[in-house]
Amino acid sequence: MTVNTWIKKDLRYLWHPYTQMKDCRGTPPILIERAKGMKLYDSDGNHYFDTISSWWCNIHGHNRPEINRAIREQLKLFEHVMFAGFTHRNAITLAERLVSIAPESLSRVFFSDNGSTAVETALKMSFQYWRNIGKRGKKSFVHLDYAYHGDTLGAMSVGGVDLFGGLFKPLFFHSFKVPTPYCYRCPAGKYRYPACRLECVKPLEKTLEDNHGRIAAMIIEPLVLAAGGMIIYPAEYLKKARELTDRYGVHLIVDEVATGFGRTGRMFASEHARIEPDFLCLSKGITSGYLPLGATLTTEKVYRAFYDDYFKKKTFYHGHTYTANPISCSAAIASLDIFEKEKALKRAGKVMAYFHKRLEDFRGIDIVGDVRYIGMIGALELVKDRSTKRPFGLKERKGMEVYREALKRGLLLRPLGNIIYFYLPLCAEKNELEYILDQTYDIIWNSTK
Numbered sequence: 353m354t355v356n357t358w359i360k361k362d363l364r365y366l367w368h369p370y371t372q373m374k375d376c377r378g379t380p381p382i383l384i385e386r387a388k389g390m391k392l393y394d395s396d397g398n399h400y401f402d403t404i405s406s407w408w409c410n411i412h413g414h415n416r417p418e419i420n421r422a423i424r425e426q427l428k429l430f431e432h433v434m435f436a437g438f439t440h441r442n443a444i445t446l447a448e449r450l451v452s453i454a455p456e457s458l459s460r461v462f463f464s465d466n467g468s469t470a471v472e473t474a475l476k477m478s479f480q481y482w483r484n485i486g487k488r489g490k491k492s493f494v495h496l497d498y499a500y501h502g503d504t505l506g507a508m509s510v511g512g513v514d515l516f517g518g519l520f521k522p523l524f525f526h527s528f529k530v531p532t533p534y535c536y537r538c539p540a541g542k543y544r545y546p547a548c549r550l551e552c553v554k555p556l557e558k559t560l561e562d563n564h565g566r567i568a569a570m571i572i573e574p575l576v577l578a579a580g581g582m583i584i585y586p587a588e589y590l591k592k593a594r595e596l597t598d599r600y601g602v603h604l605i606v607d608e609v610a611t612g613f614g615r616t617g618r619m620f621a622s623e624h625a626r627i628e629p630d631f632l633c634l635s636k637g638i639t640s641g642y643l644p645l646g647a648t649l650t651t652e653k654v655y656r657a658f659y660d661d662y663f664k665k666k667t668f669y670h671g672h673t674y675t676a677n678p679i680s681c682s683a684a685i686a687s688l689d690i691f692e693k694e695k696a697l698k699r700a701g702k703v704m705a706y707f708h709k710r711l712e713d714f715r716g717i718d719i720v721g722d723v724r725y726i727g728m729i730g731a732l733e734l735v736k737d738r739s740t741k742r743p744f745g746l747k748e749r750k751g752m753e754v755y756r757e758a759l760k761r762g763l764l765l766r767p768l769g770n771i772i773y774f775y776l777p778l779c780a781e782k783n784e785l786e787y788i789l790d791q792t793y794d795i796i797w798n799s800t801k
């Protein structure tokens with residue numbers, strides 16, 4: 353079958369996620385045949401640098417022999433087993449290792465199979481915790497504007513991205529939305545951190561003060577609101593959120609689905625603020641982008657509130673068919689081994705310094721309103737008018753224009769609206785980055801003409 357026939361069949365039978373299928377007439381999906389390191393190879397022999405790590409999940413590069421081997425070893429034994437009444441070595445090993453690298457407060461691991469389910473698990477556990485200890489009024493949540501926690505209805509109820517979630521609002525449960533520490537578009541109208549003294553935390557304080565009796569948990573993406581536009585905020589805000597939730601007896605759920613496993617330069621982004629959350633949600637990078645797996649970590653205190661005689665009805669009735677899939681767990685263990693053996697974080701640290709320095713150059717382009725970065729994440733916010741920060745409109749599709757041009761130059765540079773960003777794997781080499789940033793600079797520069 354020719355490539356064209358494959359694509360025709362794709363458009364005949366499939367419906368792609370986050371895609372206006374009408375766009376596929378002009379920009380059809382690209383048929384990928386193989387991948388290695390940072391590169392994806394298509395059926396015509398072209399390659400594309402995977403600058404967004406296949407939707408933020410790849411960590412050590414594509415097609416890693418060590419992870420391939422671990423999966424093959426598990427396949428010699430068995431593929432899956434139900435996780436109630438049965439267990440297996442991979443899940444036990446992985447749970448122990450996750451607890452050993454996670455913030456100290458966390459000692460229990462509940463597995464699921466993706467990021468949304470890791471979040472749903474945390475929300476339901478928090479809600480039920482308060483029921484189990486007799487505080488039945490605590491059934492609301494707090495989330496940030498621009499937050500993203502997944503696409504299931506529960507996760508969307510605590511989401512703040514109107515473009516994705518606005519339509520579904522009538523189906524959501526109640527959650528208080530507080531402003532985001534989005535420094536470029538400061539919600540408190542200030543100019544600079546730390547001179548602003550973190551004014552933007554006040555609405556959170558007020559919300560907790562007035563409603564803590566009704567609030568089970570606050571959920572937050574630590575340091576980076578990824579899908580909301582790669583908004584990077586000061587660690588101090590996260591620290592304050594922990595202080596305030598502690599003060600008012602509210603759980604803190606830290607959603608590290610996107611930031612976990614080294615992306616921000618630390619194993620977990622929470623480490624930048626040295627906080628101890630009540631729940632930690634993991635997925636995406638956990639198997640280094642190989643297989644679906646989710647994990648929700650929590651404290652012994654939460655665990656104990658569910659531990660009782662069966663008839664007391666404190667059991668956590670929640671689970672997913674592919675919970676703790678042994679093949680997924682084997683990939684996750686192999687990925688953690690690579691972190692240790694290759695000192696992947698330390699090595700990537702050098703590349704990060706170069707990456708950040710090069711990103712600063714983009715400030716010289718007129719339509720680049722803001723440049724922000726942390727670890728292997730970097731974002732350029734394109735604006736129509738720099739002085740007023742007016743964004744490009746939905747019809748202009750500036751991001752799409754950059755995306756199409758980037759493909760021609762061998763880059764996968766999928767934007768979030770007007771935000772062009774990089775979400776690099778830890779294996780990225782300096783010379784690869786050099787090419788990626790040179791090309792991106794050129795594309796954005798040319799698009800101003």
Ligand SMILES: *Cc1c(COP(=O)(O)O)cnc(C)c1O
Binds near residue numbers: 467469607
């Ligand atoms: C992607 C993402 C999710 C949802 O993960 P899925 O595996 O796509 O369901 C949840 N939280 C954050 C922060 C994410 O970036």
